[in-house]
Amino acid sequence: MARVETDSRTAARRTPRVPGQGESHHARPGAALSKVPEVTAWFWTVKILTTGMGETASDFLARTLGPVPAGCLGLAGLASLLILQFWSARYRPWLYWSAIVMVSVFGTMAADVVHVIAGIPYTVSAVGFSLALAAVLTLWYACERTLSIHSIHTTRRELFYWATVLTTFALGTAVGDLTAGTLNLGYLPSGFLFAALIALPVLCRRFLGLNAVAAFWAAYILTRPLGASFADWMGVPATRDGLGWGTGAVSLALLLPIAALVGYLQVSRADTPVAPAPAAQAG
16 A cells, blocks of 8 residues: 555656645546546646637638638537537547637637627626636536536536536637726736736735635636737737737647647546556555
């Protein structure tokens, strides 16, 4: 038993301590593995890159194809990848992160449609998406008694997980546009604001004992406006205090490191869920 505990502690020291990693897997030998990645530094890096790409890719498609065709294309891509994700029996990095990219693109479109087409202010949509997220999380917990991402191994939990992810992307888009536009902070200052705010769940987890699941989801929500604000700053013209690289160019520039990192994760299995070690037998 001591050997098993020593090996576990050694492995834990090699893995960065980030929000969500302290959650219990609630797993047993032979139990199904979670279909989402382990929460490591790789997870947060790819997640932030996808949020930026989703923001600029959505804007690029909307301007190139028009809002309605772009929205239909985004919905079709998201639906196709989610079907494959649900069909898959295990976590596959290329499939999971492709679905996340499409969630990012479509989540941005959904938030923009509410504001641009429906004319609803970002202050109202941000509150609306917050209430929607609270409702999804409440229903998830009521049904499953856990919000841990380490236990996504049933169809119902996977449905709750992806509903939560989609809502967080829409909420993050609305909040990011609220600070940059409605509050007139601009994209770069908004990026710095969310970079500071995303440290709060980590600090609260470390020093105030914030629940690991709550810390994870708080940080997860903030990754969206963080990545999107910096991506928008790079893409918008100088007249809007940006670098003027263009949304298409920024989308491509972010796609390349995303593809490289996901390729690495696919080969190395560095973020693939691992079955818990069986308990040592007496004697």
